Amino acid sequence: MGVFFNPISDTGILANRRNEAAREIERLRVELERHNHLYHVLAKPEISDYEFDMMLEKLIALEKEFPELAAEDSPSRRVGGEISRSFPTVRHAEPMLSLSNTYSLGEVEEFCGRVKRALSGEERKEPEPEFVAELKFDGVALSLLYRDGLLVTAATRGDGRQGDDITPNIRTIGTVPLRLGIAGRSGNWSIGEYRGREIEVRGEVFMTREDFAGLNAGRLPEERFANPRNATAGTLKLQDSAEVARRKMVFVAYHLRDADRQDLLHSERLHLLERMGFYTGGTFRVCRGAEEIREFIGEWEGKRRELPYEIDGVVLKLNDPSLRDELGATSKSPRWAIAYKYPAEQAETALRNVRFQVGRLGTVTPVAELEPVRLAGTTVSRSTLHNFDEIHRLDVRINDRVVIEKSGEIIPKVIRVATGKRGEDARVIDPPATCPSCGTPLRKPEDEVGLYCPNAAGCPAQVKARILHFASRNAMDIKSLGEALVEQLVEKGLAADPGDLYRLTKAQLAGLERMAEKSAQNVLDALHGSRSQEYERVLFGLGIRHVGLATARELARAFPSIAVLRETSPEELAEVPDIGPVVAQSVHDFFRERRSDALLEKLRDAGLSLSAAEPKTLVNRNFEGLSVVFTGTLERYSRQDAAALVEARGGREAKTVSRNTGLVVAGKGAGSKLEKARALGIRIVDEEAFEAMLA
Numbered sequence: 001m002g003v004f005f006n007p008i009s010d011t012g013i014l015a016n017r018r019n020e021a022a023r024e025i026e027r028l029r030v031e032l033e034r035h036n037h038l039y040h041v042l043a044k045p046e047i048s049d050y051e052f053d054m055m056l057e058k059l060i061a062l063e064k065e066f067p068e069l070a071a072e073d074s075p076s077r078r079v080g081g082e083i084s085r086s087f088p089t090v091r092h093a094e095p096m097l098s099l100s101n102t103y104s105l106g107e108v109e110e111f112c113g114r115v116k117r118a119l120s121g122e123e124r125k126e127p128e129p130e131f132v133a134e135l136k137f138d139g140v141a142l143s144l145l146y147r148d149g150l151l152v153t154a155a156t157r158g159d160g161r162q163g164d165d166i167t168p169n170i171r172t173i174g175t176v177p178l179r180l181g182i183a184g185r186s187g188n189w190s191i192g193e194y195r196g197r198e199i200e201v202r203g204e205v206f207m208t209r210e211d212f213a214g215l216n217a218g219r220l221p222e223e224r225f226a227n228p229r230n231a232t233a234g235t236l237k238l239q240d241s242a243e244v245a246r247r248k249m250v251f252v253a254y255h256l257r258d259a260d261r262q263d264l265l266h267s268e269r270l271h272l273l274e275r276m277g278f279y280t281g282g283t284f285r286v287c288r289g290a291e292e293i294r295e296f297i298g299e300w301e302g303k304r305r306e307l308p309y310e311i312d313g314v315v316l317k318l319n320d321p322s323l324r325d326e327l328g329a330t331s332k333s334p335r336w337a338i339a340y341k342y343p344a345e346q347a348e349t350a351l352r353n354v355r356f357q358v359g360r361l362g363t364v365t366p367v368a369e370l371e372p373v374r375l376a377g378t379t380v381s382r383s384t385l386h387n388f389d390e391i392h393r394l395d396v397r398i399n400d401r402v403v404i405e406k407s408g409e410i411i412p413k414v415i416r417v418a419t420g421k422r423g424e425d426a427r428v429i430d431p432p433a434t435c436p437s438c439g440t441p442l443r444k445p446e447d448e449v450g451l452y453c454p455n456a457a458g459c460p461a462q463v464k465a466r467i468l469h470f471a472s473r474n475a476m477d478i479k480s481l482g483e484a485l486v487e488q489l490v491e492k493g494l495a496a497d498p499g500d501l502y503r504l505t506k507a508q509l510a511g512l513e514r515m516a517e518k519s520a521q522n523v524l525d526a527l528h529g530s531r532s533q534e535y536e537r538v539l540f541g542l543g544i545r546h547v548g549l550a551t552a553r554e555l556a557r558a559f560p561s562i563a564v565l566r567e568t569s570p571e572e573l574a575e576v577p578d579i580g581p582v583v584a585q586s587v588h589d590f591f592r593e594r595r596s597d598a599l600l601e602k603l604r605d606a607g608l609s610l611s612a613a614e615p616k617t618l619v620n621r622n623f624e625g626l627s628v629v630f631t632g633t634l635e636r637y638s639r640q641d642a643a644a645l646v647e648a649r650g651g652r653e654a655k656t657v658s659r660n661t662g663l664v665v666a667g668k669g670a671g672s673k674l675e676k677a678r679a680l681g682i683r684i685v686d687e688e689a690f691e692a693m694l695a
């Protein structure tokens with residue numbers, strides 16, 4: 001701006017810049033959604049993830065500069081960040097029914113017969129009615145509502161009549177179009193076509209097996225989800241949509257309600273859904289008669305293991321919606337559809353022995369060693385028995401014949417002892433008195449089901465498990481450090497903690513069994529490469545009790561370095577959102593242990609990131625180092641937005657007032673926190689003053 005303010009030309013420049021930004025935002029939006037569809041729905045990406053991220057960053061920056069140009073359906077909203085305090089309830093326009101299930105092909109045939117009879121009245125001679133056979137995706141049902149072509153609400157099934165509005169979480173899913181139609185296809189992405197219309201799409205949200213495994217790998221054993229469906233259900237309920245975005249889920253559409261398209265067959269609607277930009281799996285097939293249905297079921301029984309996600313059966317639906325109305329529904333499920341479920345796969349085998357495995361925190365877990373047996377495409381020779389409560393519940397003994405099952409779960413489990421087959425040689429499984437690895441007498445805390453080895457520092461099994469955890473995929477991701485190698489390193493005294501890995505020499509590695517010069521060099525290279533892993537991964541890799549990947553991320557965000565974290569009291573730690581007193585105490589205890597000091601010193605020497613990378617560019621430093629507590633109701637900001645504003649200015653939010661609090665922002669109706677702040681002489685401001693401080 002010049003010395004003499006010229007209102008006409010300056011606003012002219014601004015308006016120009018704004019128009020330019022509007023055009024660029026629209027271009028980026030179309031491009032990003034086009035690539036999103038190519039990647040998630042068609043699995044045919046045309047650009048790299050990096051190029052995509054760069055484009056997205058550009059869009060986010062422009063929208064930040066011109067917030068009024070940020071549209072409801074902007075791809076920038078897919079990255080999450082919205083925090084929901086609770087999910088509002090929404091009523092479904094039509095109840096979300098469930099399906100009647102069967103495990104029997106005979107009953108499927110009966111169903112076809114029933115439908116045929118019901119439809120062929122005296123005067124009408126129906127040929128074989130047409131059914132659409134679809135896969136039964138093993139996830140969580142979802143209803144998406146579009147008005148004027150834009151996604152307005154995404155709701156869970158709930159009790160069938162009303163569910164939870166979880167729209168911010170669902171926006172993060174790549175296969176959910178935020179706007180109907182396919183971006184970038186000529187003339188196809190205008191909302192015009194959908195103006196004034198309300199369209200509902202129903203389908204299933206699920207997680208691929210791979211993403212499920214990745215998610216579980218970052219969780220502590222006691223927090224792991226049993227199967228992808230549970231993981232999906234848990235994720236949908238998260239209140240932090242950025243975490244939802246990280247967990248990557250898929251939406252597959254299988255139902256369209258559109259008052260203007262009532263003439264279409266179900267199969268035609270599925271094709272239309274694809275043109276609207278949805279993923280349908282592309283696996284549905286129109287079948288006429290029981291024979292064709294049986295064929296479809298048989299085909300997928302074998303092929304389902306090749307899918308990257310779980311299905312638990314096949315759904316059969318009458319293709320002609322107008323005929324569906326003739327059949328109607330019971331209060332629970334329609335009479336025009338049925339689900340055939342594949343039986344959970346089971347196998348019988350012998351339990352040869354029980355081994356006791358010692359985990360990185362000393363927990364002793366009984367593991368069944370089985371006579372190898374084929375089950376659902378893999379050979380199974382081991383299965384966890386969890387703990388002694390489980391052994392008693394199953395009343396299982398060594399040399400018993402047992403039935404193992406693999407259903408939605410990825411890991412097979414012993415579900416019962418095969419009846420009437422216990423032999424003379426059956427032996428009761430006794431709990432061990434001493435640690436199978438180091439011989440230390442085991443302990444059993446009164447309020448826990450498990451046994452544990454108290455020799456944390458010296459027990460080779462625990463050392464080995466800690467090193468493997470450190471090297472694992474979600475921690476330092478050092479692929480060449482397998483079990484056999486770590487075992488040798490620990491046994492030969494070459495590594496007593498993860499820090500020792502970085503002191504290994506080529507000669508030491510090459511001297512180990514099954515290690516040649518070349519593989520020794522590979523290990524050294526992998527270790528060297530791992531030094532640039534992010535701080536939060538290092539923090540997770542330390543293996544602090546109760547600190548899974550998500551918690552490590554929280555901690556890394558709140559405490560920019562291990563040095564700071566180490567000096568923080570349990571009370572202050574517990575002030576961080578999502579860190580409870582148990583986790584806080586556990587973090588504090590970890591840093592009080594002597595072996596932790598030694599470990600951290602080695603990691604520091606090796607050049608690992610023990611502090612966060614340069615913080616994201618701050619808006620300004622007005623809150624630098626300040627711990628801010630909000631109390632009462634703010635009128636202009638949600639609590640989360642206010643916290644984000646503080647973070648973007650170098651401060652952080654705390655939940656409780658303590659001596660370390662730098663500032664208290666008091667909204668309407670502030671109570672005890674305000675009093676405490678007064679008593680401690682902490683600076684207190686109202687919302688207006690807070691707003692002034694931001695600028």
Ligand code: IVH
Nearest residue numbers: 097098099134135136137140141204254315
């Ligand atoms: S149609 C009235 N189609 O299975 C029909 N459901 O047991 C409503 N499911 O709640 C559902 N794949 O969560 C339908 N291709 C598919 C499905 C499917 C999975 C789930 C859905 C539903 C449950 C019923």
